[in-house]
Amino acid sequence: MVRTIFHIDVNSAFLSWEAAHRMSSGEDIDIRDIPSAVAGDPNKRRGVILAKSTSAKRYGINTGESLNAALKKCPGLKVVSPTPGIYKRYSNALMDLIYEYTDAVEQCSIDEAFMDVSGIVKKLGVPPVKLADGIRRRVQNELGFTVNIGISCNKLLAKAASELEKPNRTHTMYPDEIEYKYWTLPVREMNGVGSSAQKKLNRAAIKTIGDLAVANEIYLKSIFKSYGAVLHQKANGIDESPVEPRGEAKSIGNSTTTPRDVESIEEACKYLLKLSENVGRRLRQKKLVSHCIGIEIRYSDFRNVQMQSALHSPVEGDLEIYQNAKSLFEKLWEKRPVRHIGIRALQLESGNEQQMSFLEEGNCGEGKLDSVIDNIRLRYGDDIIKRMV
Template sequence: MERLIYHVDVNSAYLSWEATEQLKNGAEIDIRQIPAIIGGDTAKRKGVVLAKSIPAKKYGIRTGEPVTDALKKCPDLKSFPPDFTLYKKYSQAFIQILKKYAPVVEQVSIDEAYLDMSGLHYFYKNPEDAAKLIQAEIRETLGFTVNIGISNCKVLAKMASDFEKPDKIHTLFPAEIPEKMWPLPVRELFFTGAAAAAKLNSLGIQTIGDLANSDVTFLKSHLKSHGEVLWRYANGMDDSPVREEREQAKGYGNSTTLSRDVTEYEEAARILRELSETVARRLRKDLIYARTIEVEIKDYQFHKRSHQKVLDYSTNTTDDLYQISCLLFKELWDGTPIRLLGVRCTKLTEEKIEPKEEEKAPAPFLVENEQSGQITMDFLLQDSAGQHEAGAKTEESDIKHQKRERHRKMEQLDAAMDKIRTKYGEKSIGRAEPLFRRGKDQSSKS
């Protein structure tokens, strides 16, 4: 039996859900119809764009760019802060509707899912009819719109859902690939990041069709295994199954065996940051929070030790995991050369429990260059702030407000990076802290 796969994607999810909630509460203006974004404070000219309306997109505003840049493109832009509790509520309602239509639903992010409709198309005149029913129920019941892509595999269904928006249904079956997909710029192929696209362009590969008709051995010689993956996607080859929602894990963790012993804290901290990034993203993808964070080390003699902290709040932010992991590591490590490092989260919950301000791990500063608008996380400012703590006279209420603001910005940053990685691949974006650190080190020596 030939497979039939749908990819259902909420149109500008964060902004759509905010607009729907506002209209329910009596708002006269639908922010989806005006230039608007989610994720920043236009008054303070801070933050990054997490979602945008179609009118905002016409000004060239992009997801992930600094609000300062967005304001330059559209001075009348309206901005609203993110509300992740609201998003979770709408996401759960969205998935529940999808489960009415398909026996197997794989949620891949807060606002998109794959449906395995194989065999069910016998109950409808054609695949588009079933998609129309799904669209209509979501629109009429929940108040927002979705795009639905239809094909015989996940990658083509995903590509189809990204065609013209909003509230559209598109098919992309193998016979339609040459006409609908191959003329597109290679950058638009799923899992093709900016670096890979630039490399392909330098090789004379401009369109998805160019890529599909290239020699796979040639591609692998320049892009290694990723080259073959992109070649397969360009030719509509993807046999990955739609996986049912799995049973909730007892814990989320990641560890790495090092190619050489680590003897410096700075190097261990860099590895902990990468591990924290991976674990936190998995938590966010599954809409799960953790209340216990554990660090594991194994020394060069393979002696294993671990240390954990139980929190009075729940978290899934990269920065929380990183900051707490570093504190645990400092308490655990005696200087013995390290062969393995690991970070693990347990005591899982679907509930976001707010922290007590005095015990909340401090978040790094989100530094925004006023001239360039470049957003940079500075973990070093923590140390600088601590050195001057004795002389600081900031009121307690101001300190609490600053902590809340920093934590909110880290949530926004995580959300923006997750969106970009989901669309363009894991290596499409990274945190700028190592580069920023080198810059500070160099300036301090001059």
């Protein structure tokens, strides 16, 4: 079966996450829209550029160059220090979102992951580009930053596709497209070609990936030994490596940073319901039930509080999760403005071992309804059906 692989890559991750965090905290200026960069110590002018905005790139500023050199190119560069804790939080939120679609997720780094969506595409009959565009929109609307998504039949070409025009784009790179999308790229842009290999290839008059694809494999082996065959395969878009998911999940969660302060239980319930639906969908996808529900609240002064509660019987249904989360929120909330809400299902087990109370007529009907809603939303988008609080 021909696979459908997505590669998701956050656009200028550290800068995007800094911007999203600052905007959610009430700042008026989006640092993505001005010459800006995330770097070491702006006061001492030390460190290197970790990420830069599109407008900073126009000044010739490059990731990895010294902060001092970047400031000479753009004296008005807005420089912010890195905040790893924020990056981890946004990375986790992104992974939570894409796990709603499939368990076949391989996280490569803090800001990129592969997804094997072959099963979803086949089951729902949804075009891969439409599915990818829906994921991109959700990331932008719900998390506040943008991603590129590359689509192909293997990981190598999906990653190459995601590196094409940025930001916030979906690109395909199928085998019948590599001649004009892949082979025209400089050989240095191919995964696995470092500066040393590039110099050797350039000396052999191999300048583009296309040049490498048609090069004599025996000749390549004379230069790179056995790795020459690997380079030749990559240049021809050949990659059979599977998407390798991480170990079994110990919990399933979803969270959101609200666009404005949440100051009433009615408003909080709207977020709790949406988060409960996302957690419930992922439980059903994995055929799991939860024996414990936890919630997290972050107030507008960035203080975090958490609470969890063991359940009398396991849950997987959206409304059951919501009711338990709402109860916890009412106990935990200090009647202060909230800017971040999260729900997590813990103490997971296989749904095949759920207790008899789950087979009651009412619960069975709700479970079927949840599954129908899951499929409709995957096909047409989350906004096609909305529950009332």
